[in-house]
Every structure is written in structure tokens, then in C-alpha cells.
Amino acid sequence: MAKKTTPDNPALKNFNEACSLIADHPIFAPLSVRASIIHNENSPYPEDGWAIVTNNGYIYTHPKRRGEVAEWMYVLAHCFLHLGLGHLKIKENQVAWNVACDVYIAKFLNDLKLGKVPADMESRIDLTIKDEQQLYEQFMIKGIPDTSRYFGTAGVSKLDMNVRETTKRYWGKAPDWEAYFAYGLSNAVTNAVSVAGGHANTISDPALSLTAPQRAKRWFMDRYPLLGALAAGFEIIEDPAICRRFDISIAAIDVIERKIFMNPAAGLNDEECIFVMAHELLHAGLQHHERCLGRDHYLWNVACDYVINLWLVEMSVGEYPRIGLLLDPELKGLSAETIYDRMVGDIRTYKKLATLRGNGLGDILDNGSSSFWDAREGQTLDDFCKNAMQQGLMYHEEQSRGLLPSGLVEEIRALGQPPIKWDVKLARWFDHYFSPLEKTRSYSRISRRQSSTPDIPRPQWVHSGAADDGRTFGVILDTSGSMDKKLLAKALGAISSYAQARDVPFARIIFCDACPYDAGYMPPEAIADRVQVKGRGGTILQPAIDLIQQAEDFPKKGPLLIITDGYCDKLTIKRDHAYILPKGNDLPFSPKGPVFRIN
Incomplete structure (x- = not known):
């Protein structure tokens, strides 16, 4: 205009x-x-x-x-x-x-x-x-x-x-x-019937004018229960100016703000709009914005697009738009994580691919804020997406709406299983390295006598002294300025609790940012009590790792726990180790040890 x-x-x-x-x-x-x-x-x-x-x-x-x-x-x-x-x-x-x-x-x-x-x-x-x-x-x-x-x-x-x-x-x-023009004539006839029936005042009543994306949303709500609940919870934005501002060529979704952007200039018909909207709704329902977990956002978006498009073509949902969408039959049956791992080996090629948003841009917008999700609605955004997908699958199967790809069904059902928390995974890590100590009878110290037989001393169950040899581990704390204090507190508290529960006598603590600081051995109960963080400079962790690996008073097979925010260079570690990171962050290299992400 x-x-x-x-x-x-x-x-x-x-x-x-x-x-x-x-x-x-x-x-x-x-x-x-x-x-x-x-x-x-x-x-x-x-x-x-x-x-x-x-x-x-x-x-x-x-x-x-x-x-x-x-x-x-x-x-x-x-x-x-x-x-x-x-x-x-x-x-x-x-x-x-x-x-x-x-x-x-x-x-x-x-x-x-x-x-x-x-x-x-x-x-x-x-x-x-x-x-x-x-x-x-x-x-x-x-x-x-x-x-x-x-x-x-x-x-x-x-x-x-x-x-x-x-x-x-x-x-x-x-x-x-x-x-x-045919759509317009069809709308005019429908509106004229609505006016004649008393459902609208005039033929130009805005309530009667539905665009193709709006008709697609209504189609999901009326006829496709798998995604109907999700479609009802999202607002359709069709403003060309907004789409130009966000560089949206065809469509994009902002899961946090519950908005689906559809560019009217893309020229999609009704069937193509159904396909595109199903694509965006699956991004939200399968929580692709949460599952990125520190990966390259655009490459992860591309990997998810390959999976979704193959499913939609297999299910015949709408009409596949012939506009260069990502579709490769050779990737059928693979998960988004597997496809991403393949893409990492050839980043230059995959960086040139186009999503529904355009070349080099992901159609999953991630600049929103959770504050847009009103807590008074009674459930979180994640709970809403999970429940909508699970209920949709149940209605789809009850009404015999047809078969769904096995991979899609598995992912929807997996949403109902809560993920294993990071501290539970950390407990399993401790179980692997520190098995329960065997107890033996000892007469070196007489235990309490029973009142019925006060003259009969009884042996006491004690741990074998040799069993404590080598039962220790190292903790390397990233104390750089970018490290969150709450993360450090949660990590140290969990380490202290699990070490005490598994009868670990001491742990070697090393603080490191610009240079390492060896705090020596500490009993588990003192780790979360009297530890004073040293440093708060830059992030250089390799000197701390070298220090503990070369220490003569540290067991050669003692494992390491590295607490960091991920902003570090590639590390060279010659012993068993694990990382503790904040949720959403990742390391700039492929870690060889397990990674526990703190919520």
C-alpha cells in the first residue's frame, strides 16, 4: 500500500x-x-x-x-x-x-x-x-x-x-x-450465503474473509486431530512488512511467543499452506527448539526439516510446495540427531541450503522470551506442546485416520517419558567408578554387648582399610567470570552428596581460569561447605588438567569431573573424565566423556 x-x-x-x-x-x-x-x-x-x-x-x-x-x-x-x-x-x-x-x-x-x-x-x-x-x-x-x-x-x-x-x-x-481469483469468488459465494442466512451483516464482514493460512489452521482443528490442538494454540501472522523485517520468505515459527509467520507473497495455495503449517507445527510439537542443546542452530534446523518433510510427504498431508524444500529420500528413517552428525562433516555445503525462511536462515525463531508465556494459563510451554501431541496421537489412532511414520510415533511417545535428570546420570557415573565397599568382621574393637549376654563380646562390621586406596577423583572448576555461581553451587552440592554416599574419602579440587590453583584434597563433606572460589578471570582449563595428570600423589586411574560453561578451547585428557555444563550450552569440540547438563 x-x-x-x-x-x-x-x-x-x-x-x-x-x-x-x-x-x-x-x-x-x-x-x-x-x-x-x-x-x-x-x-x-x-x-x-x-x-x-x-x-x-x-x-x-x-x-x-x-x-x-x-x-x-x-x-x-x-x-x-x-x-x-x-x-x-x-x-x-x-x-x-x-x-x-x-x-x-x-x-x-x-x-x-x-x-x-x-x-x-x-x-x-x-x-x-x-x-x-x-x-x-x-x-x-x-x-x-x-x-x-x-x-x-x-x-x-x-x-x-x-x-x-x-x-x-x-x-x-x-x-x-x-x-x-478463484479463491476470492469462492469466498464471495460463501459470504453471500452467510449474509442470506443471517450469520453476517454484510458480504465484506471481516469475520467471513479467511486467507489460505487461516483456512489451513481451521482444517487442522476440524479434520486432523494429530496437530489440531497445537494449531489452536498458535496465532497466524500474515503481515508482509513483519515477514520482510524477519527475512521470512515463506514461513517461520516462534514457539515461545506461539506465533506462526506466513508470508502472503510466497503465493501458496490451500494445500501447500496445509503442508507448510504442518511443518511448522511439528517443529513446535517435537520441541526442536529445546533439543538443539548447543548445536549449530541453523544446521540443526536443516536436519529437522529433512525429517519433517519426509514424514509429511509419506503421510500425504497437504501438497508438497515445489519451491526447493529440503527433501532427501536417502535420509528416510534417520533421526534429526543422526542427520546433524552427518552434516557436521560438510558444513560449507549445508550452510547454503534454504529452509522455509530462506537461504542460510532457520525457520525456528529463537529470539523469544519465556515471559511471553503466561504462567496463569496453568501449564508451561513444554507441557502444552507435549500434551497436544500426545492427545493428537491418541485421537488420530482412535478415529482410524491412517498410519503414521514409525519414527514420528516414536518421537511423540518419547515426549511422554520425562528425560533422566542430570544428577541421576551423575549418580550412575559415581556408581561406575566407586562400587560399594565390602565389610568385614573385626575383633580389634569390641562392639556393644547385648543386655541378655553382657559377657559375650561381638565383632564389628568395618570397611577394609585397603579398599580406600585409590578411591578418589579430581574436580576441575572453571572459575572464569562467565561462569554462573548457581551452577557451581548445584554441581558442588551434588558431587559432595554422591561422594559421601559412596564412601569416597577425599577429592582433589583444582580451580582454574587464567591459571590453575590447587586446593588439594578435601573430604566430601567440606566440598560444598568451605570451598572458596579462586580466580574469576579468563577460561584456560588445559593447565589445570596437565597439573592433575602429572601429580604424583594422584592415582593414575582417578577419574576427573570438569565443571565448565563450555567457553573453552579443545582439551587434551588422557584419563577417564566427564563434563558438567549448563543446559543449552555445548563444548566447541566433540567430547569423549559423558556430558551432564544442569537444568
Whole structure:
């Protein structure tokens, strides 16, 4: 739409009002949301006319033309009908074809009773018209009558259709203008029935105008229970300006804010919108934004796209858009994690691939904030997505809606199983290295005597002294300035508790950031009690690892626990080890030991 530069300009006010009214009309709404109306002095507008239309969907209007609202509505509808009726074709006699189309549109608008014919354009139609093609053939034989040259919007005897526009304005395939016009006619008929039945006040009632993405959302809610609950919880954003701001070529999803962005300029029909919306909903339902876990966000997005697109094609959900989406049959049956691992070996190639958002951009937007999710709604975002997918699967199976890919069913059911917490995994790690100590009977110290037999001393169960040899481990603490204090407290508290429970007598503590600081051996109960963090400088962990590996008083087989936030260089470790990281962070290299992520 044209930008209003002069607030008190009545001519511009009439033009803007006409644009708004024609955009709300059910017949022209699908066309107007995808076409571009240019209303400025730098455009190739007709100097002696009102407007011209190009094959790429541009409508160039005269910026200085004074007209009533009804007149501008007539002119804009005339241009939209050129697009919707497929008139922008190259013919043998382009002038005759343009005039034939203008006369046919004038008859159409006269029957529709839309707008008002401008004073410098013809309104009387004396010809018997069947269609524009028959009229064109008649003009080719008998010539063009002089009165027929006044029906165009570019001026007398001027072409109001530019069929050779070369400016490319759409990513992927060009819009199907005739299909959009058919959707508009269908909407108009539906709305007319609704008005006649008393369900709406006027045929232009906004409640009756549904775009293709809105119809796709309603389709999921009415007919596809697997994703219906998820679709109901997301808002559809179709603002072209917002999509341009976020560089969204076709679609994207913001799970945190519960919004699905659909760019109307992508030119998707109803079936393609169903496919694209199912794609975005599966991103949310399978929690791909949470499962990234420190991986490269874009490559993880691409890996998930491969999996989702294969499932949707197999399930025949909607129509696969032929716009270069990621689809590789050789990856069928693989998980997103497996595909990601393959992609890491050839990052340069996969970085050039395009998602629904565009080249080099992921369609999972991750800049949201959890504060947008209202806690008063009674459940968290993760719980909502999990419950929606599980209930959808249950309804899908109960209603016998067809078979689903086994991989998709496994992932949905896995959502119902809570993940093993990091501290439980850490406990298992301790169990692996520190098995329970065997107890033996000892007479070196007499235990308590029983009251019934006070003269009979009984042996005491004690741990074997040799069993304590080598039962220790090293703890390397990243004390750099970027390290969270709460993370350190949680990690040290868990280590202290598990070490005491497994009868570990001492642990070797080393603080490290810019340089290592050896705190020596500490009993487990003192680790979380009196430890004072040293440092808070930069992150260089390798000196601390070298120090403990070369220490003569540390067992050669003693394992290491490394607590870090992940912002460190590649480490060289020659003994068993494990990492404790914050949730969402990852190491810049492939870790050889297990990784425990603190929630």
C-alpha cells in the first residue's frame, strides 16, 4: 500500500480509503494481499491515465490523479481482474487483446456493481460479449471500434497491461493469480450465503474473509486431530512488512511467543499452506527448539526439516510446495540427531541450503522470551506442546485416520517419558567408578554387648582399610567470570552428596581460569561447605588438567569431573573424565566423556 506522506491531502486520503475497501472485499482480498500497489512519482505510472498493471503483480497508480473513493475502487478492481483472469499474455496483436480484456472487465464490473466508472472512461457497452478471446478474434477481423478504446485505465488507446515486466519480486515460484481469483469468488459465494442466512451483516464482514493460512489452521482443528490442538494454540501472522523485517520468505515459527509467520507473497495455495503449517507445527510439537542443546542452530534446523518433510510427504498431508524444500529420500528413517552428525562433516555445503525462511536462515525463531508465556494459563510451554501431541496421537489412532511414520510415533511417545535428570546420570557415573565397599568382621574393637549376654563380646562390621586406596577423583572448576555461581553451587552440592554416599574419602579440587590453583584434597563433606572460589578471570582449563595428570600423589586411574560453561578451547585428557555444563550450552569440540547438563 502507498505511504501517506501528506496527512491533509484529500486525494491521497481517498486513494488510501479505496485501497482499504478493495482489500476487504472477499473477491479481491486474495489478490490484493499478494499484489503491490505503487503510488509515488518515481514509478512508471501512466501520465494520461489512472493505473497500469504488470505480469509480476505491480500496480502503478498515478500519484497526482484526483479521484473519488468509488472511482479508485473501480480502477484497482479493473487491474486486479487483469491478474485474476489471466489477461497478462503475449498475443499477436497486443493492442487488440488489451482492448478486448478491458471491455470484458468493464462488463464484469458493471454486473458486479462495484465502484464508479471515472468520467474519462467509457461505461456504455453495446457489444454482445461471450468472453475476451471471442472479442479479440472479432477485433482481429473487423478492427477495434473507436468507442472500445476508452475502457482501459491507462488512458485513451494506451495499454494498461505490461506483460514484459522483468523485475522479480517473489522467492520461489510466481503466484498463481487465477487460483487466487478463484479463491476470492469462492469466498464471495460463501459470504453471500452467510449474509442470506443471517450469520453476517454484510458480504465484506471481516469475520467471513479467511486467507489460505487461516483456512489451513481451521482444517487442522476440524479434520486432523494429530496437530489440531497445537494449531489452536498458535496465532497466524500474515503481515508482509513483519515477514520482510524477519527475512521470512515463506514461513517461520516462534514457539515461545506461539506465533506462526506466513508470508502472503510466497503465493501458496490451500494445500501447500496445509503442508507448510504442518511443518511448522511439528517443529513446535517435537520441541526442536529445546533439543538443539548447543548445536549449530541453523544446521540443526536443516536436519529437522529433512525429517519433517519426509514424514509429511509419506503421510500425504497437504501438497508438497515445489519451491526447493529440503527433501532427501536417502535420509528416510534417520533421526534429526543422526542427520546433524552427518552434516557436521560438510558444513560449507549445508550452510547454503534454504529452509522455509530462506537461504542460510532457520525457520525456528529463537529470539523469544519465556515471559511471553503466561504462567496463569496453568501449564508451561513444554507441557502444552507435549500434551497436544500426545492427545493428537491418541485421537488420530482412535478415529482410524491412517498410519503414521514409525519414527514420528516414536518421537511423540518419547515426549511422554520425562528425560533422566542430570544428577541421576551423575549418580550412575559415581556408581561406575566407586562400587560399594565390602565389610568385614573385626575383633580389634569390641562392639556393644547385648543386655541378655553382657559377657559375650561381638565383632564389628568395618570397611577394609585397603579398599580406600585409590578411591578418589579430581574436580576441575572453571572459575572464569562467565561462569554462573548457581551452577557451581548445584554441581558442588551434588558431587559432595554422591561422594559421601559412596564412601569416597577425599577429592582433589583444582580451580582454574587464567591459571590453575590447587586446593588439594578435601573430604566430601567440606566440598560444598568451605570451598572458596579462586580466580574469576579468563577460561584456560588445559593447565589445570596437565597439573592433575602429572601429580604424583594422584592415582593414575582417578577419574576427573570438569565443571565448565563450555567457553573453552579443545582439551587434551588422557584419563577417564566427564563434563558438567549448563543446559543449552555445548563444548566447541566433540567430547569423549559423558556430558551432564544442569537444568
